[in-house]
Amino acid sequence: MKKLNYIIALFLIISASACKKTFLDLNPIDQPTTASFFQNAAQFKSFSNDFYNKMIGFRPVKSDVQGAGNSNIYDFMDAGSDLTEAISTYGQGAVSTPQTDIYWLNTYAYIRANNVLIEAADNYTGDKAAIKQYVAAAYFFRAWHHFLLLKRFGGIPLATKVLNVNSADLQAPRNTRYEVANQIFKDLDVAIAGLPLEASIAAADKGQVSQQAAKAFKARVLLYEATWEKYVSTSTDWAQNQKKADSTTTWLTQAANLASQVMTDNTYSLFNGVDTLSYYYMFNLDDANSNPKGLTKTANKEYLLSSHYDYTLLQGNANLTHTLVGWGPSRKMMDMYLCTDGLPFTVSPLAKGYAKMTDEFENREWRLRSLVVIPKKKYWGFGSTTGANYNLANYITTFNFPAIIKPYYPDLYTNINGGYPNRKFCSEESTRADYQESYDYPQIRLAEVYLIYAEAKCELGGGSISDADLNISINKIRARNAVAPLTNALIAPYASLTMLGEIRRERALELYLENSRFDDLKRWGIAETELNKPIEGMVVQYSGQPTETATGTNPITQSPIYNPAKFVYGIDNQTGAVILDPASNRNFKRMHYLLPIPNDQRSLNPNIVQNPGY
Amino acid sequence: MRKAVLNYKAFAALFTILLALVSFRGFGQSTVSGQITDAKTHETIIGATVKVKGTSTAVATDVKGNFKIAASQGEILQISYLGFSPLEIEADPKTIMHISLSAVPNDLNEVIVVGYGTRKKETLTGAISQVGSEVFKDRPVPNVALALQGEIPGLVVTRNSPRPGNENLTIRLRGESSTSAVSPLIIIDGVPTVADFEISTLNPNDIESVTALKDASAAIYGARAQGGVLLITTKRGKGKPRINYNPSYSINTVAKTVPWANMMQWASLYLETSMQDRADASGTPIQYLPQWTLANLQRMANGESFDYTQPSGLVSHYGDNNWQRALYGNSNSQLQNLSLTGSTDNTGYAASLGYSNNKSVLKTAYDGEVKYNARFNYDYQISKKVKWQSGIAYDTRTVKSPRNGVGAGFFDAPIFPVYNSVGNYYDDYGYRNPVAMTQAGGRIRNTDNFFRFNTRLSANIIDGLTISGTAAITKRDGMKNEYNQTYNLYSWTGDRVTSTIYNPAFVGETITNTIYNNFGVLADYNKTFAQKHNVAVTLGSTAELQEDRVLGAGRTGLLYPGLYDLNTATPVNATNNSSDVKVGLTSYLGRFDYDYNKRYLLELIGRSDASSRFDADHRRQNFYGVSAGWALSEESFMKPLKFVNYLKVRAGYGETGGLGGGTNGLSSTNGAIGAFNYVSGIGAGTAIFGSTAAVQGTNSISNIYNVELTWERMLNKNIGVDFTLFSNKLSGSFDVYERKNTGLILSLIYPGVLGANAPPSNAGNLRVRGFEATLNWRDKIGEVSYNIGLNLSNNKNLLVKRTGATAIAPGQNLPLQGYPLNSLFLYKTNGVFPTQAAADAYTAKYTASTTGNLGSMTGNSKLRAGDLSVVDLNSDGVLNTSDLYFAGDADPHYTFGTNLGIRWKNFDLSAFFQGVLKQNLLRGGNGRAPFFRNYLNINTYYIGKTWTPDNTDALYPRLSFDSNRNNWNWAVNDANMETLRYVRLKNMIIGYTLPKQWMDKLGIKRVRAYVSGNDLLTFSSVKDGFDPERGTSSDSSYPFIRTYTFGLEVGF
DSSP states (O other): OHHHHHHHHHHHHHHHHHHIIIIIOOOOSSSOBGGGOSOSHHHHHHHHHHHHHTSOOSSOOOOSSTTOOOOOGGGGSOTTSTTBSOOOTTTTTOOOOOSOOHHHHHHHHHHHHHHHHHHHHHTOOSOHHHHHHHHHHHHHHHHHHHHHHHHHHSSOOOOOSOOOTTOGGGGOOOOOHHHHHHHHHHHHHHHHHHSOOGGGSOGGGBTBOOHHHHHHHHHHHHHHHHHHHHHTTTTTOSSTTOOOOOOHHHHHHHHHHHHHHHHTTOSOOOOOTTGGGHHHHHTTOOSGGGSTTOOOGGGOOOEEEEEOOBTTTBOOOSOHHHHHTTOOBOHHHHHHSBBTTSSBTTTOTTOOOSSSTTGGGTTBOHHHHHHBOOTTOOOOOSHHHHSOOOOGGGTTTOOOOOTTOOOOOOOBSSSOSOSOOBOTTOOOOTTOOTTOOOOOEEEEEHHHHHHHHHHHHHHHTTTOOOHHHHHHTHHHHHHHTTOOOOOHHHHTTOTTOOHHHHHHHHHHHHTTTSSOHHHHHHHTTOHHHHHTSOEEEEEOEETTEEOHHHHOBOTTTOOBSBOGGGOTTOBOTTTOEEEEEOGGGOOOOGGGGSOOOOHHHHHHOTTOOOOTTO | OOOOOOOHHHHHHHHHHHHHHHHOOOOSOOEEEEEEEETTTOOBOTTOEEEETTSSOEEEOOTTSEEEEEOOTTOEEEEEOTTBOOEEEEOOTTSEEEEEEOBOTTOTTOEEEOSSSEEEGGGOOSOEEEEEGGGTTTOSOOOHHHHTTTTSTTEEEEOSOOSTTOOOOEEEESSOOSSSOOOOEEEETTEEOSSGGGGGGSOGGGEEEEEEEOSGGGGGGGGGOTTOEEEEEEOOOOSSOEEEEEEEEEEEEEEEOOOBOOHHHHHHHHHHHHHHHOOOTTOOOOOSSTTOOHHHHHHHHTTOOEEEEOTTSOEEEEOOOOHHHHHBOOEEEEEEEEEEEEEOSSEEEEEEEEEEEEEOSBOSSOOEEEEEEEEEEEEEEOSSSEEEEEEEEEEEEEEEEESSOTTOSSSSOTTSOSBOTTSSBBOSSSSOOHHHHHHHSEEEEEEEEEEEEEEEEEEEEETTEEEEEEEEEEEEEEEEEEEEOOOOEEOTTSOEEOSSOSSOOEEEEEEEEEEEEEEEEEEEEEEEETTTEEEEEEEEEEEEEEEEEEEEEEEEOBOSTTOOSGGGBOSTTOEEEEEEEEEEEEEEEEEEEEEETTTEEEEEEEEEEEETTSOGGGOEEEEEEEEEEEEGGGSGGGTTOTTEEEEEEEEEEEEEEEOSSOOSSTTOTTSSSOTTTTSOBEEEEEEEETTTTEEEEEEEEOBOOOTTOOOEEEEEEEEEEEEEETTTTEEEEEEEEEEEEEEEEEEOOOOGGGOSBOOEEEEEEEEEEEEEEEEEEEEEETTEEEEEEEEEEEEEEEEEEESSOOOOOSEEOSOOTTSOTTEEEEBOEEEEOSSHHHHHHHHHHHTSSOOGGGGGOOGGGOOOTTSEEEOOTTOSSOOSGGGOEEEEEOSOEEEEEEEEEEEETTEEEEEEEEEEEEEEEEOOSGGGSTTSSTTSOOBGGGTTOBOBTTBTTOSBOOOOSOHHHHHHHSSSBGGGEEEEEEEEEEEEEEEEEOOHHHHHHHTOSEEEEEEEEEEEEEEEOOSSSOOGGGOSOOSOOOOEEEEEEEEEEEEO
């Protein structure tokens, strides 16, 4: 019995002393912790790599913040603008204050990560030169995300430090629009100074932000803020008497200079790989099966910064082809396309009218055939049965289409739509299924730099710009699309045409579906005029006669092409086109230039003032 | 660790034998002989005392229950046995007397498991309820938690689905105790479970008792007892060797389906809706698909079955199809259980084998749960003073289900057939064919193997003092295999529809491995001083460690039909991941019980827990409980009240702790406190770079840490009364309580500028108040004995404080200070707009300054006559969230259970009702109104009850296809809330025990046959046809199941 006592006593002692080490002093064994990170340049690089995943692209992006959600690329494709048949409540001016906004929550979370790296770099005791570009990238993305917030909400609280739950800055009021813009410029200056030139970025690291991309981005912000100040001024500011920057001219000059630096750099060039359809195939450039020339993504030197996807490694996951085919151009956009003589459809002698369905496609620029499905022509579909099987020898004119491919006829009989299916960002690949499209998403491309340059120069010139400046910028874009160059002489005979108007037209056409139209209409101060016009589709009445669309029959289905009863808003008497969304549904106002601050942020921080009108 | 159920029958037997030996005196009287059996089980009773009244002559029954006593005709024999009602019977020397004893109802001597020990019921001072094995008997419910539904006052078990293995149970003892889900700590034979669901792997037939510690008495489990404790004790061997075989066979039937429409009803309402909504110039209905033309819809409404050739040449077919019938039907389940129990002088053994195969009513594919259970409990008295007890169990449970489409059938209009003209899966409008989805879309197989071993070696050192060492190990091997398979759909004429690939093929495997160790030393001291001062002391120390390892891998693309292994999937796009988390807990515990003559009772409990989850400086916390009782009935002043057999008042006060969720399983990740909340982890991911695309690593930080975080603390106050009245016929108890969580762990929400989730912090204060009442009546009328039991409980909570603001949102809210959890905030409405002019005036009035909620009610969505008029409660001219009002909480209130038992000769009947008397129900999902999407099926309940220009007094607003209008009319208004109330006949059993004389010839001890029914009857206030236990969702069309069972009990 005594023995047992001893055994039990011993057991007690052992269990008590062994406890702490075995049972309590446990550390994470499947994850590193903050205590052991940011020790070398490779870790800085790895941390900055995640920033690239946080640019909004095709693939949904989110943050870990409570209440945050996935980004949606279709929120950034100008749905509901005057250019597309896709209607949105925003474009209609029907905006109510939401409880939360995922872009507010996500964006600040991304900025926090940028700030974490910037502060870690301050404390880094190793070779600072080795981490310079990653720190510069953090500044670049901090500016990138602040710009998104600025465009969406106007002046917002700046986040330039890693905050914790006790930080007084959590209750800080909104910074003014001008403070935010200045912070973006300051951050971009640091970024430009620290980022490598595109040529110095190793092949394995391509896709990381270059000095040129940062310059181009800064030019974009400069033009945005300069024109906003000029045309919108303080009319959308959330508090009266905010200090204006009064630097329109300085900013426009800087924008033109930065754009010029990128243009003369010769690192980038417009994509011209697929002849008449280069503009189409650039936006769905995937593997060699994605286009008739067998080109891959390396053929594209036009993108300065893009979100990278890969069929095997990271698919786009956005169901692009399926969705975007229905986001065709509106009547307005169709009529904006240029004829090959460089003049718009409305004035060009080459314009053939609308009597036949194919008339308006004749003598038009190549961009139109790249963007829009033309009636009576055959097109490859998408996916395993109708996807492309290019005959490389005669790829443009006479595709050897299988029997399953039928010519396109508009359907205004069973569907309410404009009749112009979109092709941009749509794939023809047979080896892809829905959500598997994996082309890169352009964040900044050279064509935009040309547009920035031309617009800034024209604004600086009080509405006029030299032929030389046009030739080094947007005329290169026009050349790709077989359009005669824009010159002062070309438009002189037409009172309705101005140089600024033509540059803006070029921008609208070139950047269609690229998150530019709403921004442009707003910074030009004309959103309420342009957006409140009706959205229309195909012309059914032309010169007092019904058009082929109105009278024709689809020879494949034997069904009429057009059913007037479908279109409850009827026909626009001036254009003769079917109305998809009447002016009475459209109520866009100056207040809608900015979105309302979500309710949750205002209740969490009562110092945040709501935007005017909401 | 293990404190066995005190084998009180055996103790009593020994005691009475001794007594008999001492007191036996032989006289030359006649000898009366007989056998004493248990009236209920018909088993012989060993050691019952048989005494001749008025003499000191007494004997005890032998191991066969037989006795012989000297007594003469006419003398009265007094027969007694602990736990049974004493009986007086006239001695009859001429025959062999067969005497049966009935168990004492609600015996105060009942042994109650209290955690690290047992107590007699009469000395309890805490709010503790215990149920025995009868709860699990004869029921086709292989899930222990589900069988407990309604049985224990204060315990609420909710299932979100009737599918076996996929019930998604939530278990709450005395309501919510935190803002996050806190279930009671579940302990099996002294060993805490490694995860909440472990209870579902047990074999109900192995269970001897389930005890709920509901108040400060749970403090003996300290930091994990916030949600109360459920102690599960398995059966141990006692008495003669006995073999029991219990097979049962069940038919599961579709009991209740939502009244979904058939084609005629659907198409009529479709036409009606499109007219109410917005007809185009020619009156053509608004369509979703071009093939649904006006003419076609009219033919559907007429009930025609027809082909329709679309302009493109594609042929569609329409005909009435009841998807419910295509998907759901009767199924069979079975249960088998074989057990062997017994004991000898120094060993006790209980071995069992169980098998169950429980299927849901999905008929297109296997959907159910298969369980195999094996257990062996073994006790061995090594020497007079040293005892070994052990339990070993292996439970394996496999849940197999389709990976896609379960619950489908509602998202499909009832207008197209399952199969096309040549027998393939038919596709009408894009991958919607639920039969194909469930049959060919892929499957999930989820297996959990549990190996449990526990042992206890105890030594009786000196009189009254026992020291024990315990050790236990639980090993869980979880294996989940799932795959998605691409299935083909066909047009009516037989062409494969290829525009979309349905279900990208995928294979995933996840292995979860848990090892849990538990070591303890315990000292127990029991002593009675001066015959009246009873003292019991328990002191102990335990150390626990749990390691969870997860290994997951997946591949997309399957290579060979019929093979669904990782190896048979495409190796590109392979992913893998793993995690390894270790958490430990060391504890000291103590309990001191004192009673004076079982009249004045006092209990003190203390526990100190240290957890590896916290920073070293904030690791240890202490918990305690104090309770006292006063057995009033033992006082002399109560004696005149003859009808009072027993009366006790008791009160308790103490603190327990919790992790803010995730009570079960040391490394459980669903608690608010993670395994390593005191450091920030660096996450890893990938990004794509390079002119040849390649993966590079990325790192990120997601959390902010907080070293000061510690356990939630729950202050429990309880006052209760236990009573037994009217010759033990009526017994019951009543408890009122208040529980306060003083360190509520909240993840506070800060302004978005913070850019991260704030770390959880102890930042709130939750109060729960409630009561529990139990009443039991047992009596006998002639040969019929019966009992009726009722338990009723309710509680209400209030979030007294939470740091940081949260905005009030429409519908069910996140925790809000000053309101109960799960608060509902709704808009007030005052009827519908009588005219379009009224709707227009309303729209103009409330959009004058800013649009508010009406921002989306423009264009095709603009308000019409017949739409609801929402009240601008704060009269600020804008309709927005500041017009919401508090409409109550969404929790079930006044939950009750009622037991009814009747026994007559060889027949027995028992019935069990369970229900909820009050709950606010705000129906969610797409089925809460007709046509949330125009391709959905609709609930026929609404037909004829919606506003039209001809029916302006309708119960519900006007029909629409427009989602803005539907959200306006059918979402978060007072008009949309129902009060839920239901009573359900959960279970009814009718049994018949075959006469003993027949059995004796066959050499079988006992055969009982029974039929039982589960969920037989429901009385519910739910108007829209959904099952009351279903919760708020309406998106699943999975029907409610009713089960009929036939079973046998055979004893050898």
